[in-house]
Amino acid sequence: xxxxxxxxxxxxxxxxxxxxxxxxxxxxxxxxxxxxxxxxxxxxxxxxxxxxxxxxxxxxxxxxxxxxxxxxxxxxxxxxxxxxxxxxxxxxxxxxxxxxxxxxxxxxxxxxx
Amino acid sequence: xxxxxxxxxxxxxxxxxxxxxxxxxxxxxxxxxxxxxxxxxxxxxxxxxxxxxxxxxxxxxxxxxxxxxxxxxxxxxxxxxxxxxxxxxxxxxxxxxxxxxxxxxxxxxxx
Numbered sequence: 001x002x003x004x005x006x007x008x009x010x011x012x013x014x015x016x017x018x019x020x021x022x023x024x025x026x027x028x029x030x031x032x033x034x035x036x037x038x039x040x041x042x043x044x045x046x047x048x049x050x051x052x053x054x055x056x057x058x059x060x061x062x063x064x065x066x067x068x069x070x071x072x073x074x075x076x077x078x079x080x081x082x083x084x085x086x087x088x089x090x091x092x093x094x095x096x097x098x099x100x101x102x103x104x105x106x107x108x109x110x111x112x113x
Numbered sequence: 114x115x116x117x118x119x120x121x122x123x124x125x126x127x128x129x130x131x132x133x134x135x136x137x138x139x140x141x142x143x144x145x146x147x148x149x150x151x152x153x154x155x156x157x158x159x160x161x162x163x164x165x166x167x168x169x170x171x172x173x174x175x176x177x178x179x180x181x182x183x184x185x186x187x188x189x190x191x192x193x194x195x196x197x198x199x200x201x202x203x204x205x206x207x208x209x210x211x212x213x214x215x216x217x218x219x220x221x222x223x224x
Contacts, residue, residue, distance in 0.1 A: 055211075
């Protein structure tokens with residue numbers, strides 16, 4: 001397996017624009033997580049899915065953020081409208097059932113100007 | 114809510130010396146404690162983990178200890194090498210299956 005695949009690797013957008021981040025988890029994994037990483041706040045859990053169903057979105061900062069998982073092999077994190085304070089590295093991770101290793105993607109570095 | 118504290122935030126050691134990073138957690142139901150290493154421009158990668166029914170685990174130069182009573186766990190790296198330089202994160206998880214990460218420790222191994 002190629003691991004967790006995220007796209008794009010880098011995204012630069014203007015304030016107010018819609019941004020969509022994409023993630024392909026490892027095949028067979030039941031859980032998918034979206035994290036945001038900044039210097040100030042470290043790794044923050046935004047939302048996680050179990051079998052494509054959102055379980056906990058309490059980390060989503062605002063209504064401007066939304067996430068979907070239409071099938072077991074694809075998830076999106078959307079920010080609309082984007083703001084400069086959304087600039088961060090966004091990671092997707094997946095894991096199988098039970099307390100076990102979560103595998104991270106390479107991340108998407110988002111810059112909102 | 115669940116919280117994981119990690120110390121120190123930065124750590125510099127001479128090559129060959131040992132490094133210790135400490136974490137405490139708040140949720141007594143936590144039962145799995147992974148440690149991740151993040152190199153520049155990459156996603157975090159698991160280096161070692163420990164479950165709540167074990168007090169210590171070792172893998173070559175890396176070891177992790179867990180004290181459930183005190184709710185803290187530590188990462189020990191012996192005979193450090195320059196390639197150990199990275200940011201290290203601890204995490205805790207319980208039946209909710211969501212990982213709560215510490216704030217990270219930037220380790221520098223000086224040659």
